Amino acid sequence: MKIGFIGAGQMAQGLAKGLIMAGLTPAEKILSSCPRVDVMLLEKMRKLGCRTTSNNEHVANDARVLILAVKPPIVPKVLKEIHQFITPQHLVISVAMGITTRHIEQSLPPKSRVIRVMPNTPALVREGASVFSCGSATLEEDAATAHRIFSSVGTCDQIEEYLLDAVTGLSGSGPAYMFMAIEALADGGVKMGIRRELALKLAAQTLLGAAKMVLETGKHPGSLKDDVCSPAGTSIQAVHLLEKHGFRCALISAVEAGTQRSKETGGLF
Numbered sequence: 001m002k003i004g005f006i007g008a009g010q011m012a013q014g015l016a017k018g019l020i021m022a023g024l025t026p027a028e029k030i031l032s033s034c035p036r037v038d039v040m041l042l043e044k045m046r047k048l049g050c051r052t053t054s055n056n057e058h059v060a061n062d063a064r065v066l067i068l069a070v071k072p073p074i075v076p077k078v079l080k081e082i083h084q085f086i087t088p089q090h091l092v093i094s095v096a097m098g099i100t101t102r103h104i105e106q107s108l109p110p111k112s113r114v115i116r117v118m119p120n121t122p123a124l125v126r127e128g129a130s131v132f133s134c135g136s137a138t139l140e141e142d143a144a145t146a147h148r149i150f151s152s153v154g155t156c157d158q159i160e161e162y163l164l165d166a167v168t169g170l171s172g173s174g175p176a177y178m179f180m181a182i183e184a185l186a187d188g189g190v191k192m193g194i195r196r197e198l199a200l201k202l203a204a205q206t207l208l209g210a211a212k213m214v215l216e217t218g219k220h221p222g223s224l225k226d227d228v229c230s231p232a233g234t235s236i237q238a239v240h241l242l243e244k245h246g247f248r249c250a251l252i253s254a255v256e257a258g259t260q261r262s263k264e265t266g267g268l269f
């Protein structure tokens, strides 16, 4: 399957790497564009073995699966450029935050096949969490294609589009919340005398391990928390303090704020 990336930034590179490593597409079948052909970003794509161009039209003509991996404000400009080259054979997949399938469909020929995806940064290390929605004219096989592509860089689920802003607030922006949690846990360790490098390693591995336990045991996180809180022990003391400082409330509010911002961003275009 030939895949075209419009954009050659972090997300395009991460996806291209995942596709190649998963054996889904050989590197030479991937073409990536960005306006300045001499930039480092395209050089990184070339290092993966992908073809590159400064011309978005070339990408639309070369591949039948197009991934729009540009920042949201650039999407309208790109859609104008590729409009006349989009055929019923194309599947257009956008990863741009907040931009609806309806908006993309309206900027392309009637009945264009469009899918909107919200991936997240851990896709760059093939531990992403992607969620997608189909537009109004997609074929049955299109969902399977999107699923195959984004499963190469982590988990992939389908959802109703009205929930994609909430997904943005949860898993799209979630890595930022968790990076803050890791940093803060490490700071706590350093405050208590652990050297920085080890504190960071312990903090990151603790989040990784806890996440794995939730996913692999299928147990409710509350139950897993109960399991580590022995009567009058250290964990329950610390849990009490977290509750006092509104830890859970802060995370719930963070997802709410991220969702709201994603909705606002979509409304800007």
Ligand SMILES: NC(=O)c1ccc[n+]([C@@H]2O[C@H](COP(=O)([O-])OP(=O)(O)OC[C@H]3O[C@@H](n4cnc5c(N)ncnc54)[C@H](OP(=O)(O)O)[C@@H]3O)[C@@H](O)[C@H]2O)c1
Pocket (backbone or CB within 6 Å): 006, 007, 008, 009, 010, 011, 012, 033, 034, 035, 036, 039, 041, 056, 068, 069, 070, 071, 072, 074, 077, 078, 095, 096, 097, 118, 119, 120, 121, 122, 172
């Ligand atoms: N990174 C993430 O974790 C993440 C997560 C979820 C969703 N997303 C979405 O993924 C999209 C890409 O994000 P990113 O982090 O990969 O951004 P990025 O690193 O800034 O990359 C954007 C790419 O688009 C290129 N570009 C700019 N104008 C263009 C044009 N007219 N035609 C073709 N390419 C053009 C840029 O090239 P120049 O540098 O030369 O301008 C760059 O290669 C965004 O819409 C973002 O919302 C990203």
